[in-house]
Amino acid sequence: MTVVVKPRRESKRTVFVPSKLWFPFFAAITIIAAIVPIRPEMPRRGFDPSWMMPINEAVATHMRIGHDVIFTFGPYSSVYTELYHPVLDHLIILSSLIFALAYLGATLYLIAGRPRGAGLVFLVFLGWILPQVNIGIEGQLRDALFFSYPLMLSLCAVKLCTGTDSKGYPGRWETVFWAILCIPLGLLPLVKGNMIVECGVMILLIAAYLLYQKCFTLAVTMIVVPVLSLFLFWFMAGQPLQGLSDYALSSFQMLAGYAEAMGMEPSSRGIRAYVPIAEIMSYLIGAAAILWALTNQQSLRMAAKLFLALCFALFLFVGFKSGFVRHDHASIAFSCLLFASIFISFWGWDRKVRIALALSGLMFVCMLRHDVHIREELNLPITTNASRSLVTDELLQADTERKSTASLVNDVVFGVYGRMWNGIRGRLFQPGRVASEYQDGLTKIASAYPVPNLHGSMDIYPIWQTYVLSSPNKWDPRPIFHSYAAFTPRLALLNEQHLRISNAPDYVLFEILPLDQRLPSLDDGVSWTAFLDNYRVVHQDSLFVYLRRTQLMKHSDLSLLQEGTYKIGQNVSLPAIEMPLFAEVDLEPTLWGKLVNILFKPTQVRILLTLSDGSKRDYRVLPNMMKTGFLVSPLVEETKQFSEMIRGERSTLPFVKEVTIVPYHPGWKIWQDHYTVKFKEYRGGAWNESVLSK
Numbered sequence: 001m002t003v004v005v006k007p008r009r010e011s012k013r014t015v016f017v018p019s020k021l022w023f024p025f026f027a028a029i030t031i032i033a034a035i036v037p038i039r040p041e042m043p044r045r046g047f048d049p050s051w052m053m054p055i056n057e058a059v060a061t062h063m064r065i066g067h068d069v070i071f072t073f074g075p076y077s078s079v080y081t082e083l084y085h086p087v088l089d090h091l092i093i094l095s096s097l098i099f100a101l102a103y104l105g106a107t108l109y110l111i112a113g114r115p116r117g118a119g120l121v122f123l124v125f126l127g128w129i130l131p132q133v134n135i136g137i138e139g140q141l142r143d144a145l146f147f148s149y150p151l152m153l154s155l156c157a158v159k160l161c162t163g164t165d166s167k168g169y170p171g172r173w174e175t176v177f178w179a180i181l182c183i184p185l186g187l188l189p190l191v192k193g194n195m196i197v198e199c200g201v202m203i204l205l206i207a208a209y210l211l212y213q214k215c216f217t218l219a220v221t222m223i224v225v226p227v228l229s230l231f232l233f234w235f236m237a238g239q240p241l242q243g244l245s246d247y248a249l250s251s252f253q254m255l256a257g258y259a260e261a262m263g264m265e266p267s268s269r270g271i272r273a274y275v276p277i278a279e280i281m282s283y284l285i286g287a288a289a290i291l292w293a294l295t296n297q298q299s300l301r302m303a304a305k306l307f308l309a310l311c312f313a314l315f316l317f318v319g320f321k322s323g324f325v326r327h328d329h330a331s332i333a334f335s336c337l338l339f340a341s342i343f344i345s346f347w348g349w350d351r352k353v354r355i356a357l358a359l360s361g362l363m364f365v366c367m368l369r370h371d372v373h374i375r376e377e378l379n380l381p382i383t384t385n386a387s388r389s390l391v392t393d394e395l396l397q398a399d400t401e402r403k404s405t406a407s408l409v410n411d412v413v414f415g416v417y418g419r420m421w422n423g424i425r426g427r428l429f430q431p432g433r434v435a436s437e438y439q440d441g442l443t444k445i446a447s448a449y450p451v452p453n454l455h456g457s458m459d460i461y462p463i464w465q466t467y468v469l470s471s472p473n474k475w476d477p478r479p480i481f482h483s484y485a486a487f488t489p490r491l492a493l494l495n496e497q498h499l500r501i502s503n504a505p506d507y508v509l510f511e512i513l514p515l516d517q518r519l520p521s522l523d524d525g526v527s528w529t530a531f532l533d534n535y536r537v538v539h540q541d542s543l544f545v546y547l548r549r550t551q552l553m554k555h556s557d558l559s560l561l562q563e564g565t566y567k568i569g570q571n572v573s574l575p576a577i578e579m580p581l582f583a584e585v586d587l588e589p590t591l592w593g594k595l596v597n598i599l600f601k602p603t604q605v606r607i608l609l610t611l612s613d614g615s616k617r618d619y620r621v622l623p624n625m626m627k628t629g630f631l632v633s634p635l636v637e638e639t640k641q642f643s644e645m646i647r648g649e650r651s652t653l654p655f656v657k658e659v660t661i662v663p664y665h666p667g668w669k670i671w672q673d674h675y676t677v678k679f680k681e682y683r684g685g686a687w688n689e690s691v692l693s694k
Helices: 009-035 049-060 077-081 089-111 116-133 143-162 172-182 184-191 195-212 216-236 243-262 270-295 302-324 330-345 351-379 386-396 405-429 433-448 465-469 489-498 525-534 591-599 639-647 685-693
Strands: 457-461 507-510 535-540 545-549 558-567 571-573 581-586 605-611 616-621 630-633 656-663 674-682
Touching (some): 009 089, 009 116, 009 405, 049 077, 077 184, 089 116, 089 143, 089 184, 089 216, 116 330, 143 172, 143 184, 143 195, 143 302, 143 330, 195 216, 195 243, 216 243, 270 302, 405 433, 433 465, 457 465, 489 525, 525 535, 525 581, 525 630, 525 639, 535 639, 581 656, 630 656, 639 685
Parallel strands (some): 457 507
Antiparallel strands (some): 507 545, 535 545, 558 674, 605 656
């Protein structure tokens, strides 16, 4: 008689349970370290901190985001920027942790039952590769990480529908789990405004697919939970209910004008001029390969293939627009390409296709390391003041200098794990360290340019809000607190009206600092009449002109001198006057141009100025910004000239006698072949006094 001894169940559990636990643990550490700002960034000088700090301060002081303060980011911007503020720290940690746990749940669910190789590649990508892509840039461009979450939910929806019971209904726990995964869809639009579009479209696509699969409970959950979480997070940020519509409308305004205003190509010559084209073509080829691999997956039904193809196409399109409109953000696009490649591998694609897609994505990201010159070219302002240019370069480079060599090596070697450990150690074992570093950051900013206490409210033009925030003055910003970002006529007029209300800022610090070779008087151009009406120069140093409000005029004294319709490229003679002359130009895109603006970006438009002494100037102009009016004569190119213009010192200013407006590529038919213009003479402020004195 043969006795068969069955193996003990305990031995099997002892062998296999640890092997099942290490991956969730590693995934939790990686995702939390990548998303939660346990070791936050601190205030510093630089271009990006000049918008990061104001948004934090606005939320902390309960200003209405979307009304009092308008930008491309929302009240939870610190979830993206990781910038510390003592009032908001607990809120940002909590909201980031909620997002991280949902991201972790979606990751583990997609990996379950699949080979761990794809999961390991994904975690290595999050923990080491993604943080290194943007070393040397002001902070990390984390757009791809946030864009990827709605795409993950589309994959989860397909998997949930294939795992329903025999009646086609999900179980109770599946519904609860799905509801938890939907919560961040209400948070992400409050982090960055462009997430409204992706999240909104993804919610509709996923809900439609769930309805098609007869998963009615999941479809309703997909609609209801993001809406409820949106309201919940909005209230948690201290924002009023009526302000949510203002935030949505202002975000759409920013999105509508972004491509035209911020679209820029590097002015490289030789072989470098072809690098942007090569990157775009590489991205499109990679995106096409991903969609081809997706639609040829045999394990998916036709409905699932079509649904996922739409979701992946939307994700890749958003990555394309975010990465290539300015092109110094191309790492966003290629990071999205890598996310999509790795997500496909979760479904067990053919090994050759999987490896080819992953390697192509890695190759494209590595190629970005050769494009540092593009960012340098795009970030340098154009100014004729040599001494101011040197100071500006130092300020713009402050962010790249903020990290020591040891810190950079730590980021490369340890990735997000080193930052997480340093953050935990500082918060738990060194009480007060984070708050102390925050104060040290403000002190360094204040010492770089100490703004005196003028005992009144203050705003600063065009961008350096950090100087006012680190000073003892009361901060009273215009709604679009970065002048270059007043993309549309509505946004520009909001800034102009802010200078004409009873509680307008008592003092304004102003400098000329155009972005992307723009005409200096174009940024907040319609506000210049308010400066002439209501403010006078009280001080000037090497950086700023100090203006003080002396009166309150609701409207400017402008008289129409000339009006007409002109062809693109036609020389237009200006009225022969030695008074401030403002131009309102209406140049509309063609139908083809509107489509190009949606899909990519329109061609740039320039203005050629001929001065009274015969010299010429060539600047970039934005058709949307020209509609509300801008100073066309005299030509103001330096901060000193702006001060002279406010004072009415006509003898020292160069006047313009002729202008020509022409697109960079007129043959592409992006813009209409004609435009209308109104020239209006200004006779108020110090200029009126100078006329009377004659």
